[in-house]
Amino acid sequence: MGLPPCKAALRLLAGWVRDRAAPLTSPGTRARPPRRHYKKESLPDPEGPAPPMSSTTIRQYLRAQGIPFQEGYSCLQAHSLFAEGLEEQPKPPTKGARRSLFIDKTTGSFVCTATLAEGTWQDFQACVELKHKGVPCASLEELGRADQAGEDARHIWERALPLGELLDEEETRTVKTMFGIAKVSDATLKRFGVRYLRAARALVFPWFSPRGTSLKGLKLLGAECQGDTVLYVENTLPRPSSYHNLFGLPLIGCRDTEVVLTGRELDTLALYQATGLPSLALPRGATCLPPALLPYLEQFKRIILWLGEDLRSWEAAKLFARKLNPKRCSLVRPSDKQPRPLEAFTCGMNLSKILRSALPAGHKSIISFCQLRDEVLGELSNLEQVAGVKWARFPDLNKLLKGHRKGELTVFTGPTGSGKTTFISEYSLDLCVQGVNTLWGSFEINNVRLAKIMLTQFAVRRLEEQLDQFDEWADKFEDLPLYFMTFHGHQSIKTVIDTMLHAVYMYDISHVVIDNLQFMMGHEQLTADRLAVQDYIVGAFRKFATDNSCHVTLVIHPRKEDEERELQTASIFGSAKASQEADNVLILQDRKLVTGPGRRYLQVSKNRFDGDVGTFPLEFNKASLTFCTSMKGKTRLKKVKDDTAEPSKKAPTEGSAASKKQ
Secondary structure: OOHHHHHHHHHHHHOOOHHHOOOOOOOOOOOOOOOEEOOOOOOOOOOOOOOOOOHHHHHHHHHHOOOOEEEOOOEEEEOOOOOOOOOOOOOOOOOOOOOOEEEEOOOOOEEEOOOOEEEOHHHHHHHHHHHHOOOOHHHOOOOHHHHHHHHHHHHHHHOOEEHHHOOOHHHHHHHHHHOOOOOOOHHHHHHOOOEEEOOOOEEEEEEEOOOOOOEEEEEEEEEEEEOOEEEEEEEEEOOHHHOOOOEOHHHOOOOOOEEEEEOOHHHHHHHHHHHOOOEEEOOOOOOOOOHHHHHHHOOOOEEEEEOOOOHHHHHHHHHHHHHHOHHHEEEOOOEOOEOOHHHHHHOOOOHHHHHHOOEEOOOOOOOOHHHHHHHHHHHHHOHHHHOOEOOOOOHHHHHHHOOEOOOOEEEEEOOOOOOHHHHHHHHHHHHHHOOOOEEEEEOOOOHHHHHHHHHHHHHOOOHHHOHHHHHHHHHHHHOOOEEEOOOOOOOOHHHHHHHHHHHHHHHOOOEEEEEOHHHHOOHHHOOOOHHHHHHHHHHHHHHHHHHOOOEEEEEOOEOOOOOOOOOOHHHEOOOOHHHHHOOEEEEEEEOOOOOOOOOEEEEEEEEOOOOOEEEEEEEEEOOOOEEEEOOOOOOOOEEEOOOOOOOOOOOOOOOOOOOOOO
8 A cells, every 4th residue: 555556557657648628618618828947947157146135125126127026925926928918917007906926025936826837036037138129039939848747647536536526435535544534524625625546546636716716736645554553655746846735726816815834735734624724735745845835825814834753853844943933923833732633633643732832933132041942841751853864874873973963063084985875875875865955966976877877776776787777767856855066177166155055945845965165165165275265164054054954065175194094084185274163073084905805994083962973884885886884793883982092003804802881
């Protein structure tokens, strides 16, 4: 009942004959055109980076072009240039008419909710120029891929049945029990359009256009019981990166001023039934809040975020509130008495009371311990979650660092040719597979080569020898929340930081990898004090990590030293600022004169979280380009008391001495 049947059904049903299906539109309504993309989203081009946008610049341009606009929470609202041919768009716009064009104050990206046209600020300026020349903006070419995904979704949707229409009542009860929605009524499921697909044994959640006139996509949710817990498996059409659904949006009335945002469709169902309040589910839960959804949330004066039951959801809620404007946001703090909505509903808790206890997202510059008390208690009672996301491929790294945490700076170094890039790509891929949104900045090797390395590590096999499997693994790899900067060679720190800020806002990036710092020190700085320049760059990354609650992993080459000696923290190139600013310092030790096991090992020489430092051996698999900790011998991990201890003259090998407590 997990992933395999769900995926198999997707492949089977998407290929059924398309001409047998009728358009899914509401009676008496005219179907809206599909969403138009005027330019594929990409990070700034290094050859000509786009100038940083500001809301002031956007306002000045609109005034200069004679385009009236209205201030919103996160967007500027105006009458659309793209809806001139639609009946509901008055010509000329009358005073008080509904504005359907939303321009993001941070990026300048626009969305027209009437025609579903969208694009960047540069695209909007181009459309304004086209209009001045008499060329209609709505005539630009549409993306066929999104249309195809909509067609496939329609065929699956037509073969799914409402739960209330299943012939066997026992089957209905079994399905509801399996998904934990036994208390959710058939009326609620029908209102939200939830269906069940027998072939995939999955619930089907529709993605309708904002006014509910046409089907744009869907999400299949499979359930797998493991003991007392239920594991959910999601599949979407179109692919996750293009799935911008706010589940429940067509049910929102134009006069609704308050909404609850949840992390799952099942939570939205439970919340609505228990409280009757407008409720929406984010398409990717606590992972990401795409800016393309912000225009549809502009009408609400108050937004309550109740995303989940763990600290990761709590951190995501605080970040999302920044995008939505903290002044109108309230957050439900996860705890045993305030689990996620579906669990609270199943346990008979008062969901309305929990919503009334939501905390305001905006805080004053100075706060007291009384305001922090509950958050401190939350960290003390959830030590595993506070420690961060665990590595699946490097269990010994978990024993030392305890996990990967937001807001930290990790400095990574190792000898030339030791495999720093290969290791750090697997290190970051491990986290990315677990949902950590990752941005890679590779300045030393191009993105094609880096992507090839990461795809090989992801598949754990040589795909060049199995090209028939490339599409299967590439499809899975494409769904990872992984992005690449398009820079190569020397770049200015300002350009890179601006790109990172853009990525954090657009894709909710929580891990940035910079490989490596030396390439940030461009030719224009050769006359300056290189140590001072490096200190400035390290300080900029430190500030970025703290201000944006984003982990930055910074690769730095070591000094030129005797190859027979082990590297130390002091071996990092430049001054001591890099190691002082870093929360973690990792060293890939490589004894070139040694062959076999024990040649390579990873050393954690600084750990600000709890102080544990030590080493563990690594083995390199050339076929899959992966490092794995050695499984031979009883003891692999070796802890040391602190970073200032005299380094061992001998590399750790399998069966080394027993671990020491710090």
